[in-house]
Amino acid sequence: MGHHSGTVVVIEAWTKAKGYDAAIWTALESNFHKADKAGEPFSVPAAIRYLDNNQKLDATERTSAFAYIRSAPSSVRTPVRNAVAAKWWPYVT
DSSP: OGGGHHHHHHHHHHHHHHTOSOOOOOOOOOOTTSTTTTOSOOOHHHHHHHHHOTTTSOHHHHHHHHHHHHHSOTTOOOHHHHHHHHHHTTTOO
16 A cells, blocks of 8 residues: 555545445556656646647657547546647547
8 A cells, every 4th residue: 555545545435335346546657757758747738738749749649649538438527638628629528
């Protein structure tokens, strides 16, 4: 559990409330700030700049990023997804 003990408690409560036997959660470290990625701390404006920067993403990577955002259930409304939808609608909703 380490530094995620509070998160584990929330996930356990959610799992029980939904009647699930288990949940899978991954605490991956962000690499957004690394020079070969966005090269700056993550924020919604930084994510939009990253998606809009053809020097950081080639056409295939950009298409994959939009497909990933689009593939989330429509009920998942994150600030990044909302900003992407506002800028690139109807391509990404």
